[in-house]
Amino acid sequence: AQSVAQPEDQVNVAEGNPLTVKCTYSVSGNPYLFWYVQYPNRGLQFLLKYITGDNLVKGSYGFEAEFNKSQTSFHLKKPSALVSDSALYFCAVRDKDSGYSTLTFGKGTMLLVSP
Amino acid sequence: DGGITQSPKYLFRKEGQNVTLSCEQNLNHDAMYWYRQDPGQGLRLIYYSQIVNDFQKGDIAEGYSVSREKKESFPLTVTSAQKNPTAFYLCASSLGQGPNTEAFFGQGTRLTVV
Numbered sequence: 001a002q003s004v005a006q007p008e009d010q011v012n013v014a015e016g017n018p019l020t021v022k023c024t025y026s027v028s029g030n031p032y033l034f035w036y037v038q039y040p041n042r043g044l045q046f047l048l049k050y051i052t053g054d055n056l057v058k059g060s061y062g063f064e065a066e067f068n069k070s071q072t073s074f075h076l077k078k079p080s081a082l083v084s085d086s087a088l089y090f091c092a093v094r095d096k097d098s099g100y101s102t103l104t105f106g107k108g109t110m111l112l113v114s115p
Numbered sequence: 116d117g118g119i120t121q122s123p124k125y126l127f128r129k130e131g132q133n134v135t136l137s138c139e140q141n142l143n144h145d146a147m148y149w150y151r152q153d154p155g156q157g158l159r160l161i162y163y164s165q166i167v168n169d170f171q172k173g174d175i176a177e178g179y180s181v182s183r184e185k186k187e188s189f190p191l192t193v194t195s196a197q198k199n200p201t202a203f204y205l206c207a208s209s210l211g212q213g214p215n216t217e218a219f220f221g222q223g224t225r226l227t228v229v
Binding site for chain 1: 119121148150155156157158160163173203205207215217218219220221222223225
């Protein structure tokens with residue numbers, strides 16, 4: 001079985017400050033990891049993914065995420081937050097080694113960036 | 116424009132009625148998915164299809180039905196057996212069956228039972 005935990009329902013950060021949105025995962029094999037963003041009443045937009053190789057993955061809109069196998073984490077980061085980054089963020093995982101598997105999503109973290 | 120189109124954006128249903136949500140994609144993707152989103156619960160998988168004329172139940176398939184007669188279309192029917200259908204429904208697709216492929220999402224349909 002595979003699962004994702006996003007331990008924070010909400011993250012508050014001031015504009016210009018660095019932001020981190022946390023994600024931990026559990027898979028029986030090796031993971032493929034994804035981050036998505038959702039704006040109100042819209043679908044999810046893909047931000048970035050970790051497949052293999054460099055543990056630091058760079059994605060859209062200046063976001064990056066760091067894969068840490070020993071801590072089973074894949075935290076989303078951005079050096080300088082913008083008010084327009086305020087949205088709902090989802091982490092997702094697929095098990096690389098279990099044949100066909102669908103994406104399992106976390107419950108989401110609301111990011112609020114204040115001016 | 117390439118993408119996934121869900122319609123309608125808002126849908127109201129009376130109790131006891133079946134309704135069908137449309138999902139069309141022109142990305143030439145093999146796999147398609149339906150998710151349900153409720154506040155604080157994230158996304159839960161209803162059904163998915165890896166190929167035309169084949170589909171599999173997800174985690175919460177009870178009260179729902181799907182068909183995949185064409186590669187580009189994956190409609191979802193919410194039946195009267197679904198006890199709490201009010202939710203935001205998201206359709207997605209992905210290229211091939213590789214686990215490293217990301218899913219692309221439509222804009223969603225908000226279903227309300229009145």
